[in-house]
Amino acid sequence: MTNYIKTCEFVSPRHPDKTCDFIADSILDEYLKHDPFSRVAVEVMGGHGRITVSGEVTSHANGNVDIENIVQEIVGPSFDIHVKVVPQSPSIAHGVDEGGAGDQGIMVGYACRETENFMPLEYELARNLCQEIYKVYPYDGKVQVTVEFPSPGRRAVRGEVATPPALRAPSPGRGGKIKTVVASFQNSKSAELLELVKSKINSEEYLINPAGEWTLGGFDADSGLSGRKIVIDAYGPNVPVGGGSFSGKDFTKVDRSGAYMARKIAVDLQKQNNTKEVLVKLAYAIGKKDPVMASVVVDGERLPFPPGYDLSPAGIREALKLNQVLYKETSVWGHFGRGFHWDS
Numbered sequence: 397m398t399n400y401i402k403t404c405e406f407v408s409p410r411h412p413d414k415t416c417d418f419i420a421d422s423i424l425d426e427y428l429k430h431d432p433f434s435r436v437a438v439e440v441m442g443g444h445g446r447i448t449v450s451g452e453v454t455s456h457a458n459g460n461v462d463i464e465n466i467v468q469e470i471v472g473p474s475f476d477i478h479v480k481v482v483p484q485s486p487s488i489a490h491g492v493d494e495g496g497a498g499d500q501g502i503m504v505g506y507a508c509r510e511t512e513n514f515m516p517l518e519y520e521l522a523r524n525l526c527q528e529i530y531k532v533y534p535y536d537g538k539v540q541v542t543v544e545f546p547s548p549g550r551r552a553v554r555g556e557v558a559t560p561p562a563l564r565a566p567s568p569g570r571g572g573k574i575k576t577v578v579a580s581f582q583n584s585k586s587a588e589l590l591e592l593v594k595s596k597i598n599s600e601e602y603l604i605n606p607a608g609e610w611t612l613g614g615f616d617a618d619s620g621l622s623g624r625k626i627v628i629d630a631y632g633p634n635v636p637v638g639g640g641s642f643s644g645k646d647f648t649k650v651d652r653s654g655a656y657m658a659r660k661i662a663v664d665l666q667k668q669n670n671t672k673e674v675l676v677k678l679a680y681a682i683g684k685k686d687p688v689m690a691s692v693v694v695d696g697e698r699l700p701f702p703p704g705y706d707l708s709p710a711g712i713r714e715a716l717k718l719n720q721v722l723y724k725e726t727s728v729w730g731h732f733g734r735g736f737h738w739d740s
Contacts (some may be wrong), residue, residue: 398547399545399546399547400544400545400547401518401542401543401544401545401575401577402517402518402542402543402632402634403518403540403542403543403633404516404518404519404521404522404540404541404632404633404634404673405522405538405539405540405541405542405578405599405628406519406522406523406525406538406539406540406628406730407526407537407538407539407625407628408526408529408530408534408535408536408537408538408581408602408650409530409669409728409729410534410535410536410537410582410613410614411536411537411538411614411625412442412443412536412585412614412615412618412619412620413620413622413624413625414441414620414625414727414728415442415470415614415615415620416441416442416470416620416621416622416643417440417622417623417629417642417643417644417670417727417728418470418643418727418728419440419447419449419466419467419470419471419622419624419644419660420439420440420441420449420623420643420644420722420727421483421644421723421724421726421727422466422470422723422724423436423463423466423467423644424436424438424462424643424644424645424646424723425561425721425723425724426460426461426466427455427457427461427650428455428646428647428720428721428723429457429718429721430455430456430457430460430461431455431456431457432719432720433455433680433728434453434454434455434456434457434646434721435450435452435453435454435455435484435489435492435498435529435648436451436452436455436643436644436645437451437453437455437496437498437645437646437711438450438452438453438481438529438622438644439451439621439622439623439651440533440620440621440622440643440644441619441620441621441622442466442475442615442620442621442726443571443615443618443619443620443621444616444619445474445475445476445681446475446476446477446478446521446614447467447475447476447478447583448477448478448479448480448547449463449467449477449478449480449481449574450479450480450481451481451482451484451644452481452482452483452484452485452488453481453483453484454483454484454489454670462537463479464477466481467479469613470643471556474622475615476517488543489681490683490735491682491683491684492648492683494683494685495685495708495709495710496682496683496684496685496709497648497649497650497654497680497681497683497684497685497709498646498650498682498683498728498735499638499640499649499650499651499680499682500632500680500681500682501637501638501640501650501651501679501680502638502639502677502678502679502680502689503653503654503655503657503658503677503678503679503680504508504576504630504631504635504637504638504655504657504658504661504675504676504677505633505638505650505655505657505658505661505662505674505675505676505677506630506635506662506673506674506675506732507659507661507662507663507666507673507674507676508666508672508674509582509655509666509670509671509672511733512732513733513735513739514662514663514666514733514739515573515631515732515733516565516631516632516634517543518541518542518543518632518634519632519730519733520571521541521543521574521597522539522540522541522632523598523729523730523733524596525539525541525577525579525593525597526539527729528537528592529579529581529584529589529592529593529596530594531580532592533583533589534584534585535583535584535613535614535615536581536582536614536617537579537581537582537584537613538578538579538580538581539577539578539579539580540577540578540579540694540726541574541576541577541578541597541599542574542575542576542577543572543573543574544572544573544574544575545572545573546572553654557659557695558582558649567608573600574597574599574600575599575600575601576599576600576602576603577597577599577601577602577603578603578606579602579603579604579605579666580604580605580607580610581605581613582610582612582613582614583611583613584605584607584609584673585609586604586609587689588675589604589605590602590604612646614711617674621643622641622643623642623643623644624641626639626640626641626642628730629642629643629730629731630730630731630732631654631732635675635722636675637650638655638677639651640655641650642655642726642727642731643723643726643727645714647712647718647719650678650680650709650712651708652713653712653713653716653718654678654680654687655731656661656712656716656717656731656736656737656738657674657678657705657707657712657716657738658677658678658714659676659732659738659739660662660677660715660737660738660739661692661705662676663703663711663738663739663740664695664702665692671694671695672695673694673696674692674693675692675693676690676691676692676693676696677689677690677691677693678690678707681714685708685709685710686707686708687707690707712731716738717737722729722736725732
């Protein structure tokens with residue numbers, strides 16, 4: 397039987413897109429610190445000496461939040477900062493006032509038994525490697541890990557998932573062999589980076605700074621946009637995404653809160669049943685508090701949706717403590733598998 401291959405990438409917090417996510421969620425956190433029921437939807441674009449913040453905010457904290465100062469503390473004084481933030485549209489606010497969702501959309505939650513934190517193996521290997529490199533090179537950078545898995549029905553052989561303890565991601569009943577590791581980091585020397593990567597992960601092939609060493613990175617080299625790394629923010633490219641981004645949005649925006657709740661339900665079912673994988677999907681209509689769809693697929697079989705979950709935006713807020721100031725912590729290193737309320 398033919399083996400199959402999965403690949404996942406991850407980027408460092410200094411990547412331009414992730415810096416924009418961090419700015420957006422830092423703004424959200426500041427509003428929530430002064431008014432836990434703030435309605436915030438901000439987008440950030442940055443690059444080449446300019447940062448633009450645009451969006452909608454309705455909050456009692458308006459007089460306490462200096463968006464330009466928040467941005468400047470993150471990127472430094474040399475950037476030209478433009479802010480255009482207006483109150484939430486009355487048409488959207490009306491539905492939210494009545495407890496409805498702040499937008500429509502489809503949200504995805506996932507959990508599997510490949511790793512201890514119920515995340516896909518290739519995702520965990522890429523994330524963990526990126527974190528290890530970032531400790532040495534705290535700059536703009538990317539990694540990518542390709543894993544070859546045995547086809548369904550073939551038992552793993554000894555030596556598969558051959559990773560040292562620093563990056564080990566257990567795969568009960570399902571082995572994997574690391575085929576290729578790619579690592580590109582600003583201000584790194586390729587020989588030293590190769591040595592570092594080899595000390596963290598065993599692979600058949602290493603591609604280190606494959607386009608050559610580079611010193612120009614971050615906003616000096618490229619532009620960034622919040623919400624552009626939605627696959628990295630979720631479960632990697634082998635699990636579907638609903639399409640909505642997370643950063644810069646409060647709990648009424650169900651593309652964030654609904655995705656968090658879907659992950660919580662998937663983790664609960666995974667723990668209860670020790671299944672291979674669980675996929676949860678929720679869909680909402682703007683202004684309506686209950687989802688128009690709630691589905692669960694366990695090991696490829698559609699099952700009745702489990703009772704006992706309040707899937708309204710207010711119910712999700714209460715269950716997952718989404719009024720808390722924690723969002724800038726979610727904007728780096730992924731939103732799942734890190735011990736947040738929706739992971740346990």
